[in-house]
Amino acid sequence: MSSMIEVRQLQKSFGSLDVLKKITFDVNPGEVVAVIGPSGSGKSTMLRSLVHLEEVTGGSIRIHGKPLVENGKYAGSADIKEITASMGMVFQHFNLFPHLSVRGNLELAPRTLKKGSPQEISAKSRELLSKVGLADKADVYPSMLSGGQKQRVAIARALMLNPDILLFDEPTSALDPELTGEVLRVIRQLAEENMTMIIVTHEMNFARDVADRILFMADGEIAESGTPEQIFGSPRLERTRMFLNQD
Numbered sequence: 001m002s003s004m005i006e007v008r009q010l011q012k013s014f015g016s017l018d019v020l021k022k023i024t025f026d027v028n029p030g031e032v033v034a035v036i037g038p039s040g041s042g043k044s045t046m047l048r049s050l051v052h053l054e055e056v057t058g059g060s061i062r063i064h065g066k067p068l069v070e071n072g073k074y075a076g077s078a079d080i081k082e083i084t085a086s087m088g089m090v091f092q093h094f095n096l097f098p099h100l101s102v103r104g105n106l107e108l109a110p111r112t113l114k115k116g117s118p119q120e121i122s123a124k125s126r127e128l129l130s131k132v133g134l135a136d137k138a139d140v141y142p143s144m145l146s147g148g149q150k151q152r153v154a155i156a157r158a159l160m161l162n163p164d165i166l167l168f169d170e171p172t173s174a175l176d177p178e179l180t181g182e183v184l185r186v187i188r189q190l191a192e193e194n195m196t197m198i199i200v201t202h203e204m205n206f207a208r209d210v211a212d213r214i215l216f217m218a219d220g221e222i223a224e225s226g227t228p229e230q231i232f233g234s235p236r237l238e239r240t241r242m243f244l245n246q247d
């Protein structure tokens with residue numbers, strides 16, 4: 001089967017700083033890839049590049065075989081819109097709209113894009129809120145929620161447009177330790193449902209449990225790629241773990 005995500009020789013510089021140095025990897029349908037690595041190694045930049053929140057300086061990204069960028073040249077805006085619409089993203093700091101209720105947060109994008117009738121959109125938001133365990137919070141505003149609840153709303157919101165790829169940028173890093181479990185459980189459930197996901201995380205045990213494959217980034221490169229068994233057995237990673245645990 002062909003890859004869901006193909007990244008080839010991806011480069012990104014901020015001025016003279018080379019943040020991504022010719023990165024190449026594939027993600028297959030249904031695969032869960034965890035991206036780990038020290039702070040500043042380029043993990044967020046790589047993820048943001050996939051959804052066109054960053055413009056790369058070279059290389060290629062294909063999603064479902066369709067080029068978002070090919071050898072540094074971007075597709076037209078209609079194609080970019082179509083390609084990025086198949087991906088949902090969840091951020092470290094939730095990025096909920098504070099002036100909208102939980103339901104409003106979920107329904108804004110599908111209503112704006114007219115993805116279904118108002119009744120269908122409401123039914124979908126109810127269904128997704130109950131999936132993440134927040135059926136009773138539909139009319140509450142984000143400021144009334146805990147961090148773990150906010151992040152679960154953000155995940156439900158990302159699912160509203162039926163993405164076939166979900167990207168997570170350190171989804172639990174802003175949470176108190178006792179709240180990470182409820183978010184990781186939702187991600188784990190999505191993995192069991194065969195959602196294709198890339199998860200940038202510092203949660204080593206979670207990465208080990210849930211990921212089919214781990215990319216270990218260091219200094220703008222993929223230093224290691226393999227199954228959790230391969231990666232966590234690697235002496236090179238053991239050295240880096242000490243460093244990661246200080247974050």
Ligand SMILES: Nc1ncnc2c1ncn2[C@@H]1O[C@H](COP(=O)(O)OP(=O)(O)OP(=O)(O)O)[C@@H](O)[C@H]1O
Nearest residue numbers: 014017019037038039040041042043044045046170
């Ligand atoms: N908009 C920007 N302008 C300039 N430099 C940037 C910008 N965004 C990121 N960088 C730099 O790019 C490098 C990689 O950042 P990135 O956020 O991708 O790393 P990361 O591996 O996700 O780190 P962390 O785990 O701390 O989030 C860092 O040196 C960062 O300072």
